Amino acid sequence: MPDILDPISVDPALLQRIDMLNRQYGHTIDEDLLEEWPKFFIEEARYMITTQQNYQANMPVGLILCENRGMMEDRVSALRIANLYEPHGYRHLIDLPIVISKSEQEIMAQTSFACFRTVQGSAPEIFCTGKYLDRIVDDGQFLQFKERVVVCDSERIDTLIVIPL
Amino acid sequence: MPDILDPISVDPALLQRIDMLNRQYGHTIDEDLLEEWPKFFIEEARYMITTQQNYQANMPVGLILCENRGMMEDRVSALRIANLYEPHGYRHLIDLPIVISKSEQEIMAQTSFACFRTVQGSAPEIFCTGKYLDRIVDDGQFLQFKERVVVCDSERIDTLIVIPL
Amino acid sequence: MPDILDPISVDPALLQRIDMLNRQYGHTIDEDLLEEWPKFFIEEARYMITTQQNYQANMPVGLILCENRGMMEDRVSALRIANLYEPHGYRHLIDLPIVISKSEQEIMAQTSFACFRTVQGSAPEIFCTGKYLDRIVDDGQFLQFKERVVVCDSERIDTLIVIPL
Amino acid sequence: MSPLDFNLNDYSEIPYAVYSDEDLYKKEQAQVFQGRTWNFLALEIELPKPGDFKTMFVGDTPVIVIRDSNGNINAMVNRCAHRGNLVCIEDHGNVEHLTCVYHNWTYDLEGNLSSIAFEKGIQGEGGMAADFDKSCHALEKLSVETHCGLVFGSFSENMPSLIEYFGPEMCRNIERLLGRKIELLGRFQHGLDGNWKLYMENVRDTYHASLLHSFMTTFRLNRLSMKGAVEVSEGGLHHLTYSIRTQDNDQGQYNAREIRASKDDYTLNSPELLESWPEFECGTTLAIQSLFPNFSIQQLSNVLTLRLIVPKGPHKSELTWWVLGAAEDTPEQRAMRIRQSNLIGPGGYIAMEDGAVVGWVQRGVKGAEKKKSVLAMGGRDIERKSNSRCNELAVRGFWQGWHNLLEG
């Protein structure tokens, strides 16, 4: 029997917790609660945005790289204080997660997403589609990302990317 | 610990009922069963479509306003009988709900959505992305909207909006 | 009371299994695991891609028609060996299913989807939006499609369609 | 055939090329929008405090409208005098001075260049060329005048005053509707797939309203059998039409069998949508006014709206709607305005067809670049006033005004 039909069996409750994590994650970004965004990650977490092409070629440099939560906080403060860009917002549609593996230490999950961007005064547009590749830790009470690699389907970014995906 | 990771805890069964409500809601519109659409609302419900800009500025006028179910039925009958427009249909992708608050009287939920429009003879296009801000009542058996405010991310509408979102 | 609010009641576990089936289905295509794709179908399954216009007019010819799993395997081998096209990939966003009917023999379900296409070197674009009309069989252990009819909202396809939807 | 090949002696036939010709589009920007016209810029109440600004477009040129510390409203092109960067990125906000982000050139709220980063260089090296005179490098300024809280600007100097430009008949209606403390109830953008002039024709087209808009006809919000009139100002530039619902001399002209738009069978479950109160002594229940080139003021029952249609190339345009109320409104009156606003905008029971028809005509005239439309309803002349609205008088007037400017 094709095992493709038989994904690693996951307790529905866990699936729902991961889904809720993604839901809150998208909500936090789309509602511009960006100061909260780093809290989805553990202190020494890694966050990277890259493209499918760079990812497949194992290129270490992507579009954005944070090697710990502090660097994520810096991304947010820069966006508030230092960087210049036209006002715009995202609307995430995040699919349900597929659990790739599960161990004592972590859960590896993959999730498809589309992110629409609305620039002030303009119509909504597709900004990015891609997948989240996550390593999630569970302290029993909360789920947090130990790593989230955002792999964009396209190697092309329009104008700039300042709000995290 | 960041409470952003700890959304108000909701009985999964309720979450699923709300989700099913949104599912049926989108299905009803996309399948052009519009005469059924008002039934998702209680008699004295409020339905409003507005833009993020008007919403944030507390502007009372949006794109469409129904102050009771009768006004919703009028929207549907006008669309069938009175108004002129090119044949077109929607395809809703509705995210899973986030429950903002829950009381005896009502559940407040927020849900992201994207609505694609296909005009006769044309390719599908993004018509609108945004969020539903809902006040939902539960008579024990059924969930219905007491209020649904559709907040569009963009302040710009292309050509016209006649089918409810 | 409007039965629109009262979809045929389905055991949540089944709903989740169907959802997981769709999730794996989209994952398999988007990750280019196309050799696995036919395994989502039973041997004598029917797979068809058509347009809303042809579907409503009961036209027997659509865009792609496979009358058994072998014809699906041929679609995959042709795409690998015979056909020429520019490198591109999909990103599916698949809504949650609505169960239309359920019997001993099969489950009929309908699911909305959007499929984004990223052609090498280009930005992501909407390739197709539409609905899956499924007849699903449950051997107790696994769910598989006895029939999947992909109904595209638009009657227009851009350039070509070689990867299944 | 040139896109400007009009009939010599009237404006009853319009070459379709005026909606699509690229060169004409460029000429129109120079002669109409940057020419001898007053263009609507903003509502005064959009800029309550000193430093408040908004950005918008005159034709397709980006413009800043801003209130200075003296409370005056100024307008200047949103283009840095240095190398052309947009000086204001946000579409509205409040600033102390205007600073271009590219090289930090700074302008006062009148648009004068007040400082240049490193004007004298650094450590005695670099700095602006000796012959460079800051006073010659202000932002490009528009003349600005306001009337009844409406702010207008012009790229031309020594324009006639707004009052003269509009003329007494037009001013009377502006004052009737806006000569009081108003408030903003909502604003939105509306994208149209057609040339801006198709929309202005529609606004000035007293012939179409009761024929295109079933809702309007069926609920007798406007019929040509009602008492009313259409006025066109000198040279055709502006127009005003109005009608009085309560005086309908209906003699069955709106026979449902002949007029698609009358629907005997159609009624509302919630007629409160149309609840209104007699807001004006004159009894006017519908008034539509266009102020050349691309601005319109409308009263429909108690919904007061402003519309500005901005070109986005020959084939596209963007419409901004402002929905207004009066400060003096009672809660009930305010509620009625809000409810009636279902009639207007991209989702309006009445207005939605106007958005659609602009796109349909644009598509209809494809391949007709050498053909003409005909505007012969109500004759071919352009009288200054008619008590009948069963004509295309105001549309012919639009073309007269437009053509004179273009050739002028």
Added chain:
Amino acid sequence: MSPLDFNLNDYSEIPYAVYSDEDLYKKEQAQVFQGRTWNFLALEIELPKPGDFKTMFVGDTPVIVIRDSNGNINAMVNRCAHRGNLVCIEDHGNVEHLTCVYHNWTYDLEGNLSSIAFEKGIQGEGGMAADFDKSCHALEKLSVETHCGLVFGSFSENMPSLIEYFGPEMCRNIERLLGRKIELLGRFQHGLDGNWKLYMENVRDTYHASLLHSFMTTFRLNRLSMKGAVEVSEGGLHHLTYSIRTQDNDQGQYNAREIRASKDDYTLNSPELLESWPEFECGTTLAIQSLFPNFSIQQLSNVLTLRLIVPKGPHKSELTWWVLGAAEDTPEQRAMRIRQSNLIGPGGYIAMEDGAVVGWVQRGVKGAEKKKSVLAMGGRDIERKSNSRCNELAVRGFWQGWHNLLEG
């Protein structure tokens, strides 16, 4: 170099600018699509009943095709004689008369203006100008002729009859395929990122089929070693090519090492896809016919298709596919046609490459506006017939026909 700088004495070199030049595109609309050509409009069976209409495009001009109460099929431009609005908004339907929604002008099913709303005004005021003559304001009409259930229209008057225009060889194939009761099995639209002429070249290109389409070559649906021929009609306008699969004089020309498209290794798990029956006495298993300017009829085994390629500007076009069956088909035959339809359309095992290559050439010739393609396969002349299909005869013919019309 002008986009029309062809070799004087033949059509074996084509300036690439013909695929992108804007002015040429406009000229082409006038001289080719609105010129002395018969353009495919519809299948008769798409309009079975009086009042049935569909809308489509001749070139980029919107057209209505409609069956009147006498059962005749008429065609007229989908542009109101008043102010250019689309008269039909739906892409198909059934009506008693044609009413423009904008001002309710009404036309009969022949396109004659039958009534004007408020023609005489209201209460004696307004109404159409005295000199306005309804009979001079019909919808712009096309001449219409039908043959074997195919409806064609022309903007030109006194065109030769369809039969003369196509000529006997072309008619013979039309009759062979469609001279019986047919039914519609499916229809879809196909967007292409290239100039419409690139697609017509492809249709007429007997050289490419077995080289581009692996599926075709591998399963010996068409090889140049098979018995067949290509015919070009007088002046190059139309073409027909056919082959007989069962008579293949293969001498190893399709050596898999040299011809990318032959795949020795490739087989089908479900060969029933290709099951067919000998439908025609002549034994023809592949026939491709193009009827100038932009229509094609194709028989591939038992799949019968019609294709119309419509320009959407110089760089884009849109293709409509009709898939046909015969009323007399047995259920088995019908099933085979349906199964074989996997070969055609945007998802067709064979057709998909034709859609892609149009876009690739359009991108390839970017920056080559001053260069030319070469069509020297099979010499440089344009014979009326060749028993070899290893040539570009029919493509040269296309350019001859196109060029004569453009200059004509």
Added chain:
Amino acid sequence: MSPLDFNLNDYSEIPYAVYSDEDLYKKEQAQVFQGRTWNFLALEIELPKPGDFKTMFVGDTPVIVIRDSNGNINAMVNRCAHRGNLVCIEDHGNVEHLTCVYHNWTYDLEGNLSSIAFEKGIQGEGGMAADFDKSCHALEKLSVETHCGLVFGSFSENMPSLIEYFGPEMCRNIERLLGRKIELLGRFQHGLDGNWKLYMENVRDTYHASLLHSFMTTFRLNRLSMKGAVEVSEGGLHHLTYSIRTQDNDQGQYNAREIRASKDDYTLNSPELLESWPEFECGTTLAIQSLFPNFSIQQLSNVLTLRLIVPKGPHKSELTWWVLGAAEDTPEQRAMRIRQSNLIGPGGYIAMEDGAVVGWVQRGVKGAEKKKSVLAMGGRDIERKSNSRCNELAVRGFWQGWHNLLEG
């Protein structure tokens, strides 16, 4: 005013039409990109093995860059000599020969036409015209030269060598940065909503960096008060600017009250982002170099990047970024480069504003087709070198080089 109406004696005023004029765009393709320039094509390390190829654009013409069996890198237009199809569909790969999928014409890795399918026809019929000479139908070839692993190509023959074209000063910097074994750390595309020349102006604009980029100024990565210089090569074509962070003669010029970009209040939680090591003896911490027409090499601390800006019509362009490391890097050094790469690219703390400002200027100059920008910072002349970077010297140089080519 023609888009080429420059001041006679200097390049301190630039007509805004250069960013939008359609005819100029066409002329630019011929005179600049297909003219007497060396255009960046690839990094040698992108094509390590014989048969490795990539596709890209010179101007808007599609080009193939490929390594042949002798290890030489060749470049040819990606346009089949037969009928213009793209010869390479994939954007990179490895091939033994170049085969066009349309009709199987095959070229060797130097672009010579080696075989034509059915050149002699089939069974003695068809085949290429007798007068057709394969040797005259190669792919259009570019001259190719490489320096320090950078591959350049030109449509012109007998160009000066790369070394001469760049000149010694420019070569010195290329060698400093790339004269060692390098490796590719990442590559991405970046879409910009503006004319390509706006981006090249930005690259050459030593005046803007510390004023536009808060991050750069706040963390003293680059200030005009630092020791540095700008050099412009003969005729203005190329430029180089550099600065040394450790030698800042700051005298309060960057007063946070006057310079928007200095943010006293702003600090990093994770300053390791900026950790760097002194990679170069010269002490240079920032070097930006542009090689005419559209290529740039940049060292920012330890981030080494290449940028190529390709036009996509007058109003759009596409930027490719290559991020480089050195084979000799220690793991710590590599980690620093990777961390510092947060400064560049579409998401770069510093680079993101450059992408945005290109679009803002393009929008700002709408409606200014008859106006000019002013480049008078640091005078109006074009010296070959200045120890101050507080000027627009290198931008004026760009226009000199561009204008001479266009008129040349």
